[in-house]
Amino acid sequence: MWWLIAAVGLGIPLVVTAMPEFGMFAAGAVASAVTAALGGGTVIQFLVFAAVSVALVAVVRPLANRLLTQQPGLASGIDALKGKSATVLERVDGAGGRIKLGGEIWSARALDGDRAYEPGAQVDVVEIEGATAVVI
Numbered sequence: 001m002w003w004l005i006a007a008v009g010l011g012i013p014l015v016v017t018a019m020p021e022f023g024m025f026a027a028g029a030v031a032s033a034v035t036a037a038l039g040g041g042t043v044i045q046f047l048v049f050a051a052v053s054v055a056l057v058a059v060v061r062p063l064a065n066r067l068l069t070q071q072p073g074l075a076s077g078i079d080a081l082k083g084k085s086a087t088v089l090e091r092v093d094g095a096g097g098r099i100k101l102g103g104e105i106w107s108a109r110a111l112d113g114d115r116a117y118e119p120g121a122q123v124d125v126v127e128i129e130g131a132t133a134v135v136i
Helices: 002-017 020-037 042-069
Strands: 085-093 096-101 104-110 122-129 132-135
Touching (some): 020 042, 085 132
Antiparallel strands (some): 085 096, 085 122, 096 104, 122 132
């Protein structure tokens, strides 16, 4: 019974602080409660608690961190346009111009204000600022 109380006690900080480690310790407490229900002694219960908790922290936590820090595999919206090629429709320089990007006409400006791109030239989109593509 005490292990189940410990599991609930460890589950509360999990919900309040969103720290998954508390959930892993709560799972260790539940495993110890099962061990106690099966007739395991006090020493065995504590060993099960320690083994399950440490195993979960050692295995699950690195996997979860890797998934959280991983960049999305599919870019969408304006992020999908960065790095795409476009065709210049009207002269593009530091002051502006027009390009055809992904089948749509966009306003554009050159990243280097001293450079100019003439109609028909191929440019690459470096960034999107509002409704303006910055190109090189």
